[in-house]
Structure formats: C-alpha cells, structure tokens
Amino acid sequence: MSAGFTFDSDVTVTRVVSTLEYGAIFVGETPAGDKVRVRYLGRTELPMVGDTFAVKGQLSNWTDKFQRLHRQVESKVMKRRAVLGDLLGPFLQRVPNIGPQRAQRLMANYGHDLIQALSDPAKMDEVAGVLEPNKPALAARMTAQLFAAMAEKSAADRVKLAEAEFLVVLEKVGLREPRVANRLWRFCAGVDAIERLNNNPYLAAHLTTWRVADRVGKLLLRKVELGDDLDRHPSRLMGALASVWQELLQEGDSAAILPVVREKLTKRGVDADLALQHAEQIGNLHRRGELIRVPGAAWLEDEVARMLREIEATPGHIILPDEQSLDALIDDAERACELRLTGEQADALRKLMFLPLGVLQGGAGVGKTTVMKVLAYIWERQCGNVVFGALAGKAALQLSRGASTPDSPRLAHTLARLIGMLAQQAAFEADPVNQRRPEIEFNNKTLLVIDEAGMMDTPTFYQLLKLLPKGVRILLAGDDGQLFPVAFGKIFHDLVEERSRVAMLTKVLRQAEGSTIPLAAHQIRNGSAPVLTGWKGETKGVFLVDSEQLDSLQRSDDFMLIAARRQTVDSWNECESLKRRTDRVQIRRLGPLATIASGDPIIITRNRYKYGLFNGLLGTVTNIDGELVQVHFDDEKEPRELPQEAEVDVELAYAITCHKAQGSSAATVVLIADDGMLVTREWLYTGITRGRELVLLNAASHQKLSEAVARRANRTTGFRL
Template sequence: MEHAVSTEPETTEDGTPEGTAEVSEAQAELEAQRVERERIERRKAEKRGPVESGAKLSGTAAELLAAVRAVESGAKPVGPVFAEEKPVRRPAAPEPARRAAPPRPAVVARSAPDADRVAAVRDVLVAGGAPEALAAPVALALGEGAEDVLRADPWQLLRVPGVRPEQADGFARALLGAESSPGDERRGRALTGWLLEQAALAGHTALELPALTAALAQRGVPDADAAVQDALAEGDALAFQDALDPAAGAQEDAEGEERPVRVLVGLERYALAEESLADGLARLVNSVPKGGGSAEEWERAAAGGGGAAGELARTVAGHGLVLHTGGEASRGESAVLLRAAREVGLRAWAAAHSPLGRDRFAALAGEAVAGVVTVAGLLAGAEGPGRDAEGALDLDLLVVLDAPQLDVETAALLVESLPDGVRLVLGGDPGVLWSVGAGRVFADLLAARTCPRVASRTPDPGPLGELVSGVGVGELTQVEAPGKEVVIVPVRDAGEAVHRTVQLVADSVPRAIGVPAEETVVITPGHGGAAGTRVLNAALKERLNPGPGRFGGFDAGDRVVYSPVPGRVLPGVVVGADRDGLRLSCSGAEVVVPRERVEGWVRHGWALTAHQAVGGRWPAVVVVLPGDAAAALSRPWVYTAFGRAERHLSVVQGVEQALPRAVAEVAAKPRTTRLPVLLAAARGLEQGAEQA
C-alpha cells in the first residue's frame, strides 16, 4: 500500500538555497548542470552496447588495504607512510594547490532579460492588476515573446516561483473577463504543472495519478482527469506505469498474467534525472570486474587484517558502488581510505555537501592529504581533479560524504560525470534529514539493495553520541553529562525561549562551557513564527553586534548565511560594503554579493534551520523548540539538530511531551520516487543478460 502523498513542503523550513564561495562559482555551477543535462540526454539517445569492463587497477592498488591497516593500527605514522616513494604505474595524485583551477564554463543560460521585453511584460501585468515587480521574473521564466504568452494564457504566471493559484486566477479574470472560468483547459494544465513543482519542493519526483487528480479537484478544477491528459498531450508532464513489485511482475508476465502497476505523473526534468541516475549506477556496477585480477589482489591484501576501515576498503576493492553508513565517527574510516588510496598513487577524492563539511573532513584526513572538495565545486569545475578528454572526472575513487543530501538531479549529474571503472563510495548517516531537492537517493539505494553496504560499528563518543544514537532508534533518553555536555532549559512561551536563547549564546555557554558566541549556532524548526530564525537573528544581532544595518540591513561583523544556489548554505561574516556590493568572508574566501542580490541571497546566520545546518558541526549548539514548533518535529529533524553539536548541546524546550513523542513516533515523511523501480529494472536486465 502506497503512503498518502502530500504536495506541501516537508517541513516549515522554506528550503533556503545555499551557495558556493562566490557568485561566479554559483553561475558556473548552473551552467555546468545545463551542460551535464545535455550530456545525459545524448547518452540516453545513443544505442549503447554492453558496458565494457573498466581497466584493471595497477599493482599498487593491491597495496591499498595494507596501507589502510597500517594507518589505522598505527604501525606506520601517517606522515612517513605517505611520504614514502613506491613504484607506481601512475604518477601520484596531484595536489590541488599546485594545479591551476580548471577553466569555468562561460555562462550563457538564464541571462537577464532585455529592458524592452521586461517593459512589454510590465504592461500586461499592469493590465491584469499584477505587481510590476514581477516583470523581470516573468520575462525570465517565459523567455522570448513572454508578453504574448501571458496574454494568450494568463495562468502561465504560475511558472514564476512564489505565485499562488489564487493570484493567477485573479490575474486571469482581470485580463480575460467572462472568458475566465475554473474549467478553462489552460488553467487545468498550468495547475497540473504547478502542483508537480510543489510536489518536487516537498521531495517527490512524481505523484501518483489519484493524488494529483485529487489535488486538482481541491483547486476547483471540474474535470481533473481531462486536465492531466491535456498536460500530458502538451508535453508539460510525463506519465509512467511502474510495477508495484517488479520481481513478481516479471514472473507474472512470463505466465501471461496481468501485473499490478501504479500510474505516476511527473515533470520531465526529474524523470530524465532518475532514469539517467539508474542507468549510470548500473554502468558503474557493471564496469568493475566481478572477480579475478585486481579484486583478488585486494582480497589477498586484506586477508588476516581487521578494522572498520579495512572492511570498507575490502568491499570497495570488488565493487564499483558501495554504501557506507554511520554517524559522525564513521568519517574516520572514510578518511583512512582516502589517505591510503592516495598514498599508493590512486587518484582518490572526497566530496562533502558543504564547505564546512569539506574543511572538517580535510582536517580529519590530515592537512598533508589533499583531495577534499565540495560536490558543488566538483561539478562546477571550481574544485577537484578536472576532467579528461571525454569530459569525465579524472579520478579512480570518489568518496561522497553526506550522501543523504544528494537530490536526484545532483546525483545524476555526479554519476554521469564519472568514468567507467571508477569506484564510488556514497557515505552518510541515514538518520539525518533528506535532501532539500527532490528525491531520496541514498535511502532508495539502501532499500533497493543493489550494491554492498558497509555499516560502521564505530559509535559516536560521549554523552552527545549516546543521546543522538538513542534518538536514531526512536528513544529520547536521559544521559549522564558530568561536563554539562547536555543541558535542558524549559520555557513557558516563545518570548521566554528567545530571551533564554540569547542569554545562553552570549553569557551562559561562554562562561560555563568555554565556547565563545561566534562558535555557537542556534537551530530552530523554521524561519517564521515567534521564535523562528528571523526573530532569533534579530535578537542575537541586537545583543552580539548591534548596529543600524547600514549595508542593506547588515553591519560589519554580522554572522550571515549566503545562498545563491538552491540546496546549499554557506555561513560567513560581513566584512563591509562598497560600490560593488556586500563583502563577506565565507570559509576563508572573500565573496562580493551584488547590491541587487543581497536581499535574496543573504540572511543573518546566528540562527539556522536544521536543513541549513546539515553538513556542519559546531562546538556548541542551542536547539530552540517553542510551543508552536511541535507540529514541525520529527525523528530525523531532532536527530539532525542534536547531531550538529560537538561539545555542548542546550535544548530550549517548550514543546513538553511532543518532543519524545516525535522522536518515538514521527518518522520521515514519505517521498514518491521512481528510482527503486528503475534500479530493479536495471538489475533485472543485467540478470537476464547473464542468463542469456
């Protein structure tokens, strides 16, 4: 039985987009994604033969397990081990600091619309009583001839982010008069697309047909089935019939019986991404030899050894795709694998979700070990090894950290960028919040069981580790915290929650724990409300860095989050401002945000949502749970928020029994995706080819 589908956002967080280190990198990433999507479509159009096996690893690859155990056991100090020279077939992996950054692609997509087009759109908006401020977004969304498109179909206004159906209906009535009606086929098509976009914001890559038609009926569409058919006929959406049980379905087909299916409707971009991702993962799995050669060498090197990192390396040796699960402590196993792989000359890299995660993992792997980047920087060409002559990333091993944060489009771009024969390790904690973007890639792969999974047995240490581990299994337990690692602060209302939070950050935590305010982060369920990020940031600014907000609401010294690209947040500090824009320092890099982008791309950052905090950890964390936050709580939210603390966690608690109830009973909201079915189909084709 399929879960009920919600087309509303998954949490009260608004999915504030996160960003890379500077504006040009954000633009480069968008263009890189456009180029990769074109590459995906070309690949799908080609008639591909059997996937060729990847080249066997060099003899030095067989030394990886030995190096792993040497590092892990302490038999060799890290420095001398990786300073030794050994004969290898390939030169040692290059250090990123010593190679020029790969050229960034020219930005040609999504350029600002010209003034004449914006003026023409403005005239149509004014005629329909819509705000003139929408002129540029409409011109950008509808492209050439936007004003004519809008006159012919006023409901196309729904293609602009933030526009609601009731607003588009009012605009249509003003333009069309008596011709406007709830049953207008143009309205039905536009609402179908809008509902699918809203579903994507909530994490779904498609909707079951009954859920979609029910949502259309709730919006006043008299013939929802016809509206969906119109959208399909116009190419605004795609329909799919997926077997509810692919394995059983294949058997029933052989017996001539009808197999049960579900009908899904989705947008083309997510359909292409999921299909490309499934094909790409199958390619990686099939392009690594199943036995003999390098796999046997890796196994011999691992014989008689032990250790968590050794188990991970032994599994990676024989498979092109490996899932590595565990908490914060499991990153140490990935760090050992990366160091050992690079020591034997393999082109090994690790990619984190955020710059904070990148910097933390680089410190864990060792400053002398290069090869740690962000996923965004890797895809944009701003970080990493660059690409080979065929456009694939020039590497042998890629370890992706924070894999639960991969949305389906990013995952597809990443997998399509990998060459045949590469080994891909997707690592992360299954208990944290899923990606801001559509899909649940890591969870789908875990459920599909199409590749090996190595579960770390290394527990997170101390009272904080014990607390978070309990939350992960649905238990909110009281832990012994002799060093005040965990403190509960009960409050009666949101006003008291804000007051106590400011007191904790500015006074109590620095005095009692020794963590200064600039190393403490506040996490709360949403941006709005009486104790959301907006209110908390205003109160924290007034106490920690008061000022008139002379730079577009900001002052030098303000903590901020910079977010030019959807899905990522980069914390920083305001340095100043000049004619070029607002100047920030983000993870050691200087960022200049143009004046016209400040309002949309920069927020104050003493207080964050849990989604914004994913991928980062801070010495001290204050989690704020006012009484009105109870409905937003879930086990993944609490697990993620509590898990951001390294040394100290204060919980400002106003939800009373709603907190343990959420931990025990409220799991992640289900997401409708097609990836499990596509993975099962790919596996079935592979098995059929082997039997043939």
C-alpha cells in the same frame, strides 16, 4: 532639497531597497546629482536599477532604525521616462573618446532630436562634423564608435520598454507580486514578451500560488478566447497540473500516487480526470508504477540513474586485490593509520572495495570516517587517487582531519569546489592552450568519496555526475536517519532502501571525552526519547535549557542556533543583528531577505553552481564598501566578493532552520524545538548531530519530546536504479 517641500523631478534608480505588493522603496539620483530615497505607494510601476522616473510627491526627513537621517519622497504618482536628449550626457561620456566637451557639442546641436540623429546612418558624416570639424579621420573613428554604442543602447532601451509594457499588463490583470512578475519577465524576456505570455497564460502557475495564477490566467484567456467555459480550457487544466508539480517540488517530492495528484487538482477547482486525460494525450504525464512523476524532476532522476548505471558498467583501471591480499592490506592500513577496525567495519570495507558505486550507511558515531580513511589508504596503495568531498565547508574540514594520517594528509573539498574543479578540467581538456590546468585530475583511477551524501539533492547529483570522466568510482557515505535534502529528491536514501550496494555500520563507537551526543542521537534514531537533565554550565553533552537561559546565552565563534519555525529564525536574526549594529558599522540591504553588516554570519539559500555557491553554504561578511560585499565562506582560505546576482540569495544566519544546517557543524549547537508538526524524529536527530561538543535543547516537555521522536518525515520520489 529641503524637507517639507513638494518634490517634482526625474529620478534615476541606483538601488532598489524593497518591492512590496503596494509599491516600492528605492534610492536614486536627480539630474542635478542629488541623492534621494523614494517611497512609492502606487501599483503601476516596478523600479529597477537604471530606470528613470518622473517623480512627484512630498519631500520629508525619515529616520531609519539605526537613527540615521534620510531625505525621502512619499509619492503616489510616478511615470517611467523615455530616454530624452538631456539625459544622454552620462551615456555619451562613457563612449570611448567622446568626453564631456564633445558630448556637450552634440547635445547643443541636436537637443531632443539627438537619439534620432544617432540612429540614422545617413547622418554619420554630419555628426562627425559636429564632433571634430577639423579632424575628419579622428571624427570618423569616433562617430563609428558612437553609432555602434547607440545601436546597442537602442536595442537595450527597446527591451526595457517592452519590460515596462509587460509589467503593466501583469498589473492590469491583477498580479501584485513584484518578485513573481520579475521571474515571469525572465521567462518571457524580449520585445515579444506579451505575445509569449498570451500564448502561455498560466505560466505564473510555475511561480506563485494557484489562486494568483488562476486569476491572472483567466484574465489573460478572456483577452483571446471568445467562449465562456474557461474552467475546462486546456491551458487552465495544464496550469493546474503545473501548480501541483510546483507544490510537490516545494515539499521535496518528485512524484506522488494518483489519489494525491487527483486531490490536489480537485482543491484547485479543476476536473482532475479531464486534466490528467489531457496531460496523457499530449505526452506530459510520466508514470512509474503507481506513481505520477513531476516532468522536469523525472528527467533529472532518470539522467542521474543513467549516469550511475554507466559508472557501474565501465570497466575499472585499478587492479583490485584478492581476498588474501586485501586482508594483508587492511592489516597494513591499520598499522599506518594507528587504528583497529571492528569486524563490522572490516566487512564494510571488503564489500565497498569492489563496488564501482558504493554506499556506506551509518548513524552518528559508528566510524564511517575510519572506514573511508582505510579505504583511501588501500586505494592509494593500488596506484589510485582518492578525492574527498562534502556538502558544506565545516563538514569538509572535519572530513579532512578525520581521513588524514601524519604521512598522508588528505584535503576534502565542498561540492561547490568539486563541481568547479571538474568544470575547469573539462575546459582544460577542450582547450589546453588557453585554459588553466585544474588543481586535481579526475581520471579512471579516481575514487570519489562524498561524505554527508544524504543531503545531496537531485539537481546537485546531476551537476556532479555529468562532469565526471569515464572510469571514476564513487563512494557515497551518509546517514539516512537525517532530514532529507533541502531541495527535491533523496537519492542516497533511495539507494540505502534498495540495499544491494550498501555496507551498513550500526554499532556506536564514538563518545568523545564524555560527550553524550552520539548516545542521545542513537536513541532518537531508534525511536526512543533520551532522558535529558537541565544545563548547569557543562561544556560537553546534551542538556535541556529553558527560555531564560536562552536569552542570557553568549554566542561563541563556533556556535549554531537551529529553530524549527521560520518565524523563530527571523526573530532571532533580527534581534541578534540589531545588538551588533552601531553608527560606525556599514550596513547594506541585499534584496528582500537580508540587511547585512560586517561580522554578520550569513547563509546562501540557492544553488548557483557557476559561482561555487550552494544552498546552505555558511559564511561571514568581512567587508562592505559601497556596492562591494566580501564574504569569507566556511571552507575557503580568503574572503571573496559576493556576486551581485547572488545577493538576493543571502539570509542572516544568527539562527537557521535545521534543513539549512545539514552538512555543517559547530562546537555548540542550540536547538529550539518549537511546538508543532515540523519537529520530527529526523529533525531532532539531524539537529543533535550538528553538535560536536555541546547540544542545548529547548523543548516544551519530555512528553512533547517523545511525541516528536514518534513523528516521522516522509518524501516520495520516482528515482530507481
């Protein structure tokens, strides 16, 4: 293929680079095996890997930002191809025992009628004769395999055709967001997808803005409804309410007071009273006191509450010491751990020892890890076993070091690993012959200690609790002064607020080797803006930095940059990644969020429990080989392959938001406190406590810092224990 010529050929999609409102960019192959990049500027087609399109356009050379040359077709005309006989060759050759020669015989004999022939059982003997006329037994076996494969392919093709028709319907009713369209397809997938969509025309309200969902919903309603008053249609009323639920969840709330729900409905142009009345009539309005609860979130919260109550109601299997024996055990633990508890820490320990569900609350530097270490020592002396967990890898590593003694090394695991091990134990107990024995056994003598529990969202609590065997005790340790979890809910914060299960630590003890991080964090947590000096190269403490110093700052291996605004994060990621790109570095586009190269830090943006991946999990890309991407995640010994399904959940992490930083830490942390409402007391406190040795704060002025400390973050939930 030469640049500057008209292109007219079938192209089979091998990789989708990006999908846009007005088209897409993808890489594919022609029937001749030539690779080509297609920039499609139309709206009627949404390419997916494996699709074949008849593409017409102008072929030209295109140079990417890394100065590499590509052959690219600019096309406004692209039609999806049905699978024809001359495109079946590769498929036939993948069927066991067929191979290129037998595939060619079939193609030559049947031509464009091959699909019909392989779909008609009456032609099996005839096809067998074409495959191997002189070996009837072998031909019969191969024909059976071929017809089975063809039946499977035909079913898949019918679904693909249904998907294409479904997406065309969405295009016609004005939905221009490919990611939303794809998610709608996953909801409705099947040959009857269009019928399902017509039965639920406001399904898009769960996935996109109300403006888009309402336009699509009304257009779909007009196809099936004869009346003109669509504004009061029950489907629209429930669609608006679903949109409100979606907005609340995105803000981290699982409930809202009635006036807030009414206001949000009114802003959507909906009669709020009519919508709420209809929801009540069909049993889709969940109330708790003055709160209206988001339906799915309410179910999760109630399930978590039920499981926690069950933990508290289950008799223990550890013989707990009396008060005198406990004092002796504390003395023994202090000697073994080579430490001395404060009175506040000892009181916390005495309370937590007897709680099936305990909550250890304390700010930075108050000695929570010390209490956990002594509690673990005593629990083990009572013939129990202790399992430690934390949200992210670095937090787990830090907990491992802090909770261990020379005689008792204790390994902490990420929540992803814990959930995986619990699932493995359940599988082993169900089928011990065919399943691998779990690394750790959870039983009725286990104390599960979760550090940084304030960062656990409600879905993660649910995933963990539903796998715990009966009799396991839980200690949740954390700090309610930090930001709320990334996803919805704030169960730890709610438990702290309720107070009955809580042991409090308030006295700051840690000021490691001259570092002022705990002191500055304590001041912010209590509502005072610390007076900070400018940075002059110090390696420990909290200092102010200006923009010029930021530009010249050198990244180390143990470094984290946190910004308040999403635009700032994206800008830093782009600049830092480009600095490290060379012609010899292999890069790979991972969906719409990131283009990565070996050595890039990355962050996972979505929970995928079956792969052991959590929102906020950090890692480093170690290898890219074609479609293979290997990542070394923070807490793991070896790199592992990134699941293809999770590629769309990856972002670069040269800079991250403060929410994403929760649960992780670094020796050096840089905070870019962009001017705006996003910077709150909780934001500053969380950001500063990510630093272990040095924190550099880029803030507009001390006045702006004071305003941020006075500004508070809020979240509403319906969780009650």
